[in-house]
Amino acid sequence: MSYMKPRRLSRLAGVVVLLLLAGCVTINIYFPAAAAEKAADKIIDEVWQLQDGRRTPRPSEAQPAGQGSNAEGAKP
Template sequence: MRKLVYVILTSLAVALVGCVTINVYFPEAAAQKAADQFIGNVLDGAAPAASPAPKQQKPAAGNDGQQPSAMLLDLLIPAAQAAETPNIRIQTSATEAISGRMHERFQGALGDLLDSGAVGFTRDGMVAMRDAAKVPLSQRAQANTTVADENRDRVALYREVANANNHPEWEPQIRVTFAKSWIEKARAGWYYQDAAGAWQKK
């Protein structure tokens, strides 16, 4: 009987470890939270907060009389739960530099372009000239440079976040997640593209 219990528990342990190992899918909820934090810092000017360390549940200490099989489950189940709610790392020296440049643009030229309706957020996580007629002819070259600089930083940001998490293949999903957050956090009066690519006013 004892042997049968250990066989069952071993099978369960293998299944749980398999769940932990297989769960390498893109953690959308954690990425959304990270995007919201980054964009909030850029738009509101808050100093970047230190990235919290992932919370790890400690396995229960071996109480007197606790069966080894119960201790094994205590060790495996928190690991499986942690895999379900991973943390996304967005704080690197590169992302902090990008955040600083973006914040300056939003406080200056890019913020003015968004306020005027000349520029808007695209559905793919970038910014684009929406109505060049809203920019005086003498300032259009500078406006185009501002848009290009912002988009260069955005491409670098999405790549850096994916690489910082050791999953460069996540870059397209990081971009989609940030695109959604940029639009959600857009200020009233700013323009954005809907899913069909049509410009809408927030």
């Protein structure tokens, strides 16, 4: 008469609990590599000022700047 035998039902419940547990463990263990890359790129854009329009000084521009600071005699 009954659709499922109690034994089968309890096994099904066991599988559901297992799935939930595995879900919790999985989400907490794995490092979100893609999200981290996105975050890194955002910070690198900002630190190196790579956002649209504003570019980091190219080597050709940066070189004289370095020598310029020599001339200024920047001392601590």
